[in-house]
Amino acid sequence: MSATPPAVEERVEGATPVIELRGVTVRHGSVPALSRVTVALLPGQITCVLGENGSGKSTLVQVLSGLRRHDEGELLVGGAPTRFRSPRQAREAGIATVWQDLAVAPLLAVWRNFFLGAEPTRGVWPFRRLDLDGARETTMRAMARVGVTGLDPDQPASALQAGERQSLAVARALHFGARALVIDEPVTPMTVARQTLFGQAVLAARARGLAVVVVTNNPRYAHLIGDRFLLLAHGQIAGNLTRDDVDSDVLTALMAGGDQLTTLTDALTALHPELGER
Numbered sequence: 123m124s125a126t127p128p129a130v131e132e133r134v135e136g137a138t139p140v141i142e143l144r145g146v147t148v149r150h151g152s153v154p155a156l157s158r159v160t161v162a163l164l165p166g167q168i169t170c171v172l173g174e175n176g177s178g179k180s181t182l183v184q185v186l187s188g189l190r191r192h193d194e195g196e197l198l199v200g201g202a203p204t205r206f207r208s209p210r211q212a213r214e215a216g217i218a219t220v221w222q223d224l225a226v227a228p229l230l231a232v233w234r235n236f237f238l239g240a241e242p243t244r245g246v247w248p249f250r251r252l253d254l255d256g257a258r259e260t261t262m263r264a265m266a267r268v269g270v271t272g273l274d275p276d277q278p279a280s281a282l283q284a285g286e287r288q289s290l291a292v293a294r295a296l297h298f299g300a301r302a303l304v305i306d307e308p309v310t311p312m313t314v315a316r317q318t319l320f321g322q323a324v325l326a327a328r329a330r331g332l333a334v335v336v337v338t339n340n341p342r343y344a345h346l347i348g349d350r351f352l353l354l355a356h357g358q359i360a361g362n363l364t365r366d367d368v369d370s371d372v373l374t375a376l377m378a379g380g381d382q383l384t385t386l387t388d389a390l391t392a393l394h395p396e397l398g399e400r
């Protein structure tokens with residue numbers, strides 16, 4: 123895993139955002155969970171979303187994945203204003219979500235979990251049958267692409283480690299042509315092995331030109347993999363920084379507490395007025 127991604131601004135400058143939020147507000151009753159959030163998610167860029175509990179991270183994931191409709195503002199996919207009516211519509215638009223409580227069918231083979239109803243077939247009806255070898259082969263190749271090698275595609279998914287399950291979900295997204303990948307990081311702390319696997323999968327998605335969103339509570343890890351850092355506080359964007367703007371220590375300090383986050387972001391914006399314009 124490369125610790126220092128190449129200069130992103132050069133690669134993605136001028137690219138049409140895969141997803142764009144313009145002034146998006148989401149209310150739970152009278153409580154705004156997100157308030158006038160504006161952000162562009164660019165192809166080949168990893169955006170890490172950071173913020174304390176209740177800052178609106180999950181709500182943002184829900185909006186991007188079609189689980190929650192926004193009350194105000196605009197959601198654009200590939201430049202076109204969009205309103206998802208279901209998670210399925212978001213998936214069909216190329217937005218794949220890897221949920222915190224990632225579900226696999228534990229008794230089914232890994233390759234079955236990979237295809238989940240989209241299994242390849244051979245021949246024409248009425249002689250059509252499942253292409254078992256093709257399915258296994260495709261699963262292994264797709265998993266290798268995200269850094270998981272030596273996998274037995276016939277083993278039950280329950281035998282996979284948590285990190286490998288996440289990799290499976292990312293591998294699926296890449297294989298089925300997703301344009302954006304939204305990952306809600308598990309709340310439980312990740313082991314180094316799992317972080318490494320996860321990082322490989324995420325960087326593979328980025329290399330394939332997907333817009334990647336990672337919701338995380340770990341600023342050091344975010345700084346390692348992320349190109350851009352979206353800081354949420356009380357449902358609002360408290361900072362939208364690139365890895366050139368902040369080092370790992372500053373990002374960690376920004377995350378130290380909600381109030382501090384706002385104060386420090388103000389201080390940072392005062393030092394770098396251009397930050398406030400993003």
Ligand SMILES: Nc1ncnc2c1ncn2[C@@H]1O[C@H](COP(=O)(O)OP(=O)(O)OP(=O)(O)O)[C@@H](O)[C@H]1O
Pocket residue numbers: 150151153154155156173174175176177178179180181182
């Ligand atoms: N279904 C709901 N009904 C009412 N209020 C809600 C609902 N879901 C979230 N909220 C409120 O909206 C705000 C944003 O919540 P959200 O879950 O998006 O934050 P979060 O940053 O993901 O927090 P966490 O890290 O705890 O999951 C919070 O004030 C929360 O209490």
